[in-house]
Amino acid sequence: MIPTEERSRLPVAFLVGIVIVALLVGAAVLYSRYAKPAESEDDKPLPMGPAEHAYAPQIHFLEPKMSRAANFLNQEVTYVFCTVENAGDRKIHQIEITVEFHDPFNQVILRDKQRLFLTTAPPFLPGQQRDVQIPYEHIPAQWNNVYPSIVVTGLAFN
Numbered sequence: 001m002i003p004t005e006e007r008s009r010l011p012v013a014f015l016v017g018i019v020i021v022a023l024l025v026g027a028a029v030l031y032s033r034y035a036k037p038a039e040s041e042d043d044k045p046l047p048m049g050p051a052e053h054a055y056a057p058q059i060h061f062l063e064p065k066m067s068r069a070a071n072f073l074n075q076e077v078t079y080v081f082c083t084v085e086n087a088g089d090r091k092i093h094q095i096e097i098t099v100e101f102h103d104p105f106n107q108v109i110l111r112d113k114q115r116l117f118l119t120t121a122p123p124f125l126p127g128q129q130r131d132v133q134i135p136y137e138h139i140p141a142q143w144n145n146v147y148p149s150i151v152v153t154g155l156a157f158n
Contacts, residue, residue, distance in 0.1 A: 046154025
């Protein structure tokens with residue numbers, strides 16, 4: 001048989017445990033509601049100041065190609081391929097481009113910003129070339145079926 005004194009301590013310890021758990025859950029709820037989400041590096045636009053503007057003409061997009069294929073859901077995907085060349089004299093960590101698709105009247109019908117390299121990719125060295133593939137699941141029907149324009153809109157030097 002459990003002595004009376006031990007029986008009275010058991011509910012008190014149980015209640016203290018419930019209060020601690022409730023405080024921890026409440027703190028987690030408050031933190032998730034009011035904490036600002038950390039802005040990832042991928043969300044921030046790359047710099048495009050005077051140095052980047054001056055260097056942008058050194059980035060060349062060679063051998064432009066496009067193809068269409070069906071994905072596993074039987075939806076048509078359009079792929080934009082090209083070879084990117086660093087014709088300048090600086091190491092590049094990341095390139096941000098803007099791809100624009102046009103209609104027959106040369107109006108922009110789709111504008112998309114893309115980062116070309118993974119954050120873990122080695123530096124893009126002077127004179128180096130890399131192949132790039134950008135998939136598009138939906139391109140508006142008004143597209144003129146001409147290779148899209150590609151413009152460098154951000155650079156991060158190493």
